[in-house]
């Protein structure tokens with residue numbers, strides 16, 4: 222089994238090699254796992270690079286690999302049988318085309334919701350207590366406190382938009398801080414019952430001092446934070462997005478920051494992150510004026526999509542991706558399949574190519 226792994230960074234290779242080695246050493250290792258060859262590419266999958274999947278049984282991709290219809294068609298034409306996402310979100314894959322062409326698309330649905338939730342809370346407190354500014358100041362011998370004034374989190378109202386695994390975990394942590402936790406989700410979760418109360422988004426926004434986004438990116442949630450919803454937010458409230466960049470209309474957010482209606486913004490994701498995040502551009506002139514404008518605000522914190530980035534999460538991502546492949550190769554189906562027809566019916570075992 223050849224797997225072409227795109228956007229592979231040194232840390233991906235380390236955790237994937239270790240997971241593969243461990244699996245191979247297990248007495249119970251299947252014939253498939255024993256035969257897996259991982260071919261790493263440090264650039265993203267795209268229409269320009271898809272030819273490198275030639276001869277592979279599967280491709281393994283991450284959040285900023287582009288897998289639109291044309292790429293899925295090309296993969297299918299090359300005889301690739303599976304697209305293994307080493308993340309939970311799948312907004313970058315043309316699932317309908319994969320379904321039509323009979324390709325498995327499988328994700329890692331839950332590698333460490335707590336890792337992302339803990340990072341969301343880290344961003345809230347960084348922004349709220351200005352530790353990003355204090356860090357730079359103190360290094361220059363400036364110990365003045367002017368401009369670093371924060372607000373006590375205890376007693377504040379926090380709104381969680383999307384109460385899936387990460388949203389509920391974030392709500393639990395904030396409840397521990399003594400916050401009142403509200404949430405909006407069209408599909409309420411029993412797991413949130415102990416944490417707080419549901420509201421509609423329109424009811425939630427004016428009540429909250431902090432709004433944290435944890436819903437997936439879909440047509441219904443694209444620009445869920447826009448000029449109209451920003452206007453409904455409580456003046457000086459903080460907005461946090463660790464989910465997907467396009468949940469925000471970034472230009473509308475910049476306007477709300479300029480009028481000071483929005484009190485602060487913390488982002489781990491950005492609408493046009495694909496061409497920037499996960500690579501070093503420090504020696505270049507960055508052409509994205511929207512992102513660069515955002516980064517001039519003292520009350521904006523931007524991170525490069527790192528909420529998931531813990532040792533525990535990388536280990537689980539590697540192990541679960543290999544489990545998905547193993548399961549698909551053996552049974553022709555996979556519990557984490559996102560392509561419904563393959564999940565339901567299965568396609569029979571994959572023919573194993575000699576490598």
Ligand code: NAI
Pocket residue numbers: 309310330331334337382383384385386387388405406407408410435436437438441442463464465489490526527528529530
């Ligand atoms: P999940 O699937 O467990 O939960 C998503 C929740 O959003 C569900 O309860 C769903 O009903 C809700 N939802 C759907 N439409 C909604 C709407 N219009 N308004 C409010 N809620 C809505 O997903 P999970 O694991 O909690 O992840 C959430 C998101 O976090 C992912 O979709 C992904 O985009 C992002 N993520 C970001 C990471 C990072 O490193 N920054 C890492 C992992 C995930």
